[in-house]
Amino acid sequence: MIINGTAIYVLWLREMKRYVRATSRIIGSLLQPLFFLVFLGLGFRKMPVPGLTAGMDYVRFLVPGILGMTLLFSSAMQGLSVLWDREFGFLKEIMVAPVSRTSIVLGRIAGGTTTTMIQGLLMLALSFVVGFRIHGFLLFLWALVFMILIAFTFIGLGLIFASRMKDMQGFGLIINFIIFPLFFLSGALYPLENLPPWIRILSYADPLTFGVDGLRGTLIGVSSHPLLLDFLLLSGFAVVMVMLGAYFFEKSESV
């Protein structure tokens, strides 16, 4: 297992070039979370949401959740982009090169994490426009760590699915039956305490739950679990997902 720095760099570079050249994609993938933020935020602004700390504004509660959503969708797409490469044939060009599979996975994760972080930071900047403010600068640096961990986790998840699928046919299924449930179960939109206990159990199997809670803790200073617990659990998920993603990618045949 040899790690090839040049290959990782050039895979990352390709991702960056594709990203900046797809302006419509950048805007498109920010619009969905922005709509969620604006319309849910405006719609529920005056309503008392059970489970919120006293005096907590709903929009303020919502922003870290919507940030989590942006990161979830962006990183899962990055993992799944192997499918596009397979569809357009470029995967073969990558796979036939004398580069270890591990380096290819690392290059993808590097590229995917960078674009996901940019998307997340753009989203956060937009939320400043609607009046959101961070809790403190030092905690914000920790928020960046949580953002990176969320990106790793779901790029890994995307890779697992992309490696198991031969074409784009199952793509809609994955978005609707995996990604959306992960989003709704994470407590991004409401406090998890409001869910019936049996569904809450599912929430604790969702890595994004700890991601969103960690983002809340670091961005608005309020979280359901201790930040350290969020950090450790999310790190665990990230390691497992990346390793599984790499494993399935290495095992898959590219044609």
Added chain:
Amino acid sequence: MNAITVENLTRKFGDVTAVDGISFFVPQGELFGLLGPNGAGKTTTINMLATLLRPTSGRAEVGGFDVLKSRDDVRKNIGIVFQETALDGKLTGRENLEFHAMMYGLPKEERKRRIDDVLDLVELADKAKTLVEKYSGGMKRRLEIGRGLIQHPKVLFLDEPTLGLDAQTRRRIWDYVRRLNRDRKVTIILTTHYMEEADFLCDRIAIMDHGKFVALDTPARLKDILGGDVISLEIEGDTDVLDKAFTSLDGVKKYVRRGEVVNLTVEKGERRIPEIVTLAQQNGIAVACVHLRKPSLEDVFLHFTGHTIREQEAGIVERNRGMMTRRRRRS
């Protein structure tokens, strides 16, 4: 030394045996062709030799390295142009080449030199800064052929390099392929289902059908197997007399008459025409039309498989269509 050695190579997809125990070798510097209809197993063979598919059984060496045990060494020594485009349309021509050169670990100056070199070779230097999605089919193909050469491969695989291209572009690609093989001494393995392509380019041809080799030889010798040229005559008159006259003629390997059309298989057909026409006239038969046909690889294919390439492909299309209707009915 052989560039490629293959022993009993087999690949199954579920119940379907795509490649069925083929064995062959390709000496260094040869331009070797795999000829056969769609679905014959050509691409599967290439993908196994290029380490993209694992063989179900059997073994293969490319450039002296085992395709299973030394995948990275094989990858370093080959170039491949896939049947379907494998370019990133969102990158420019040069960026695609740059990506490739970096994946093969070439240092910066060397990259620039070689990229300029192949851009010149495939005459795309003036389009290097254009996004590949704006390229025509022929330009994409040329860029891919150029790309396959950047790492200076010992063996270059070309999977249907001219599929879907117009006649003029095809000619140009043939020229590149020949030049690569002659001037740069690259061993080339080419798959095609165009007879004239195999005939024009290849030193040796393996005819493949249903995952097996049915013949392997030089184009000339493959055609020799058919015994020579076919002279067709359209005649008017007493054909019984003619039958007698022609069957007793020297050097006639095969004689077939269907109504008023006569087919004679002879060697060096163009030299026999005057003699044959005179013989007919001596027997009081009027010759309305003479036609000379040199054997083509199409005839060779027919000879070995009992069907033409086109029939074979039509059959596959029919079968696929049948499967699709069945699937549709089920759902």
